Each structure stands twice: as structure tokens, then as C-alpha cells.
Amino acid sequence: MSDTSSWSKASLAAQALGRTDPVTKAVVPPLHLATTYLRDPDNAYRSGFVYGRPDNATIRDTEAVIAALEEAEAGAMLFGSGTAAATACFLALDPGDHMVAPAVMYWALRKWLLTEGRRLGLEVTFVETDDLGQLEAAIRPGKTKLVWVETPSNPLWTVTDIEAAAALAHRAGARLAVDSTCASPFHTRPLSLGADIVMHSATKILNGHSDALAGVLAGAKADEYWARLATIRSGMGAILGPFEAYLLQRGLKTLYVRAPAQARAAQDLAERLARHPQVSRVLYPGLPQHPGHEVAARQMEKGFGFMLSVQVRGGEAAAIATAARVGLWKRATSLGGVESLIEHRASIEGPGTPCPADLLRLSAGIEDVDDLYRDLDEALAAAHR
CATH class of the missing domain: 3.90.1150.10 (Aspartate Aminotransferase, domain 1)
Incomplete structure (x- = not known):
């Protein structure tokens, strides 16, 4: 494969990092649908693939494109929907943990936090996150574990200062996660502004064709929280299907x-x-x-x-x-x-x-x-x- 280090993000997206099929030389990477893989004679899995629930080659390829666009050191993780990706972030917290979320945000996530989140023991404070004074007052040092912001927020399109929000969260020992669905990495790269996690409902502009349901997380650091997200995705069977990943990769080429x-x-x-x-x-x-x-x-x-x-x-x-x-x-x-x-x-x-x-x-x-x-x-x- 060509050296892509000097390529712009537009070029990386258009050519899916320049990957081609090593067997046929096709310029479009193949779609891998297999759910299970052969063991080696000594019972090992040297191919790196074991079963379709935690991993898949097409999904890995698509995740790599998104990670490059978001400049995500930890990589990216695809889920079956944006809601599945977002709720994994909440499920990775412990009962009794406190989090801060926007008063105006994607309604399905707000409803989940008000019902399932509280049932699971999460304490949630909703504030106007574009008001840094309100945000700072809502964060409890040592108690708040996650600050969730959505910018621009749906459907009032309020804007939260990501860099300032990251500073407030980190000062209190919390992580900042940004729902950047309505910005996309073309417009905003939250990780470069200090966020720890960026989430997209990839169903939307990342795919761009209204024909694939998908969600994605991209991480700044491969820490224990990131590992916990991977465990939740695998354990709950929340991974994206390979065909949807293939469609998403196609959509990313024209982002x-x-x-x-x-x-x-x-x-x-x-x-x-x-x-x-x-x-x-x-x-x-x-x-x-x-x-x-x-x-x-x-x-x-x-x-x-x-x-x-x-x-x-x-x-x-x-x-x-x-x-x-x-x-x-x-x-x-x-x-x-x-x-x-x-x-x-x-x-x-x-x-x-x-x-x-x-x-x-x-x-x-x-x-x-x-x-x-x-x-x-x-x-x-x-x-x-």
C-alpha cells in the first residue's frame, strides 16, 4: 500500500486509506461476511479473527478510516446504531456515578438517561452546556465521571465550547464525550480540542445515503474505559453488521x-x-x-x-x-x-x-x-x- 502519511483527510476518505484487495487487486476492498474462522492445527487463531460478534475485517477497515479522520489514537469502534454507541458510554459507568448531560439533546438519549440510566443507578444532571457557568456548577469533583455534550445540539443548534468543556471536565477528574453527529469530522474534530470520546450516529452524514443504521465511537486514549467499551460491545452483541459497515465505508468516500x-x-x-x-x-x-x-x-x-x-x-x-x-x-x-x-x-x-x-x-x-x-x-x- 502507498505511503498515506502525506495524504489529506479528503484523500484518505475517498480511497478508504488507499486499501485495495491483495488477492484480486480490486480497488474496492471486499465485503467479509463470515461469522466464524478456522483455527490453526495447534488450536491458535493466527489470522486474528475468532468469531463475528467481537470482530470482523470489513468493520476493522471502516473503523480505521473513521479513526484517521478523527485523529483518534485509540481507534474507532462501530456499533449497530448511534444510540447503541452512546448508551455504551453510559453503561461503562458504575452505579452511583454522576454524569452531566445537555438539557437539549437527542431526545432518545435523553429519554434513555431519564429511564434506563436512572434505573441502573446513574445520577444525571441536565444543564445548558453552552453556558460554561452552568456546566461548571453541575460538575462535582471526584463524583462526576462523564460530561456528555452535543454540539451543535439537536434541534435548537446550540453550540458548546468543546475546549473549555474538556478543561472543566478534566479538572474535576471526569471524561468529556462529544456527540458530533451534526458536525462530522469534516467540520469539527473534538479529540483535537481535548475531548476523550467522540460519538457519531453514523447513520447520518457519515453514511449520507439513508440506507445503513450505524453508530461509532472514536477515542483519544486506549485506557481502561476504552477497553470497557469494547467489552460492552462484544458482550451485548452490539457490533455493526459487516454489510452496513461496507455501506458506511462507501458513504465515507464522498463525505x-x-x-x-x-x-x-x-x-x-x-x-x-x-x-x-x-x-x-x-x-x-x-x-x-x-x-x-x-x-x-x-x-x-x-x-x-x-x-x-x-x-x-x-x-x-x-x-x-x-x-x-x-x-x-x-x-x-x-x-x-x-x-x-x-x-x-x-x-x-x-x-x-x-x-x-x-x-x-x-x-x-x-x-x-x-x-x-x-x-x-x-x-x-x-x-x-
């Missing part, structure tokens, strides 16, 4: 083409919608008026991501009516795919959601941005007639 295009579309839409008469507010870190704009400009290197939300004049009924009238945008859950998606989040999250009832969440894809804006403009106008 450095898709991510900038989607960020440009989101920025364009945010600027236009901020002037729209039927929109009361646009939530997007790329707008100068966004409270987290300055921090985002510092830690999001090449744009402000592909996600934005709008609050529609006329309240919940007008928001739902707008989503009902789009044509090019697709009414669907999820985000980060090449197709643009729109969703009324409060309806999905249900009672207790911190999401405003008039909010629509938008995931910008790779369609023509003029077409995307026109579709929204017409839907907004029709909803207010």
Missing part, C-alpha cells in the same frame, strides 16, 4: 464532497429564511446573530453544518401545514442524507419536549438550493393563506 455542499446549502437557506416574512426565527450557528456563532466559527473549521431549524409565524398549526405542503423536501425523520428532509420535531418527541411547537427541523441535502428555497417559500405562503 468531503457532500459535507461542504450541504453546509453551503444550509448557510444559504438560513440567510434567506431569516428574511422571510412567515418565519419568526432561524436557528443556525452560521448566522452572526446566533448566540453560539463565535464559538462555532472557532471550532467548526469549514462551515457550520447541514442542519438548521425555523420557527414559523402562526405557531404549531402553521408549522405543520408548511411541512404538509412541501414537494422537494421529504417529510421524514433523520438527517444528513443527500436528500433534504423536513420534520415537525415536537410531534415526534411528544410530551415534555423542550422543542418549540412552531419549530421545523431542516436537514439540507445536495439538491439545487434555489429549488429547495422555492419549495419552502411556496409551502410557507400556502400555509398562511
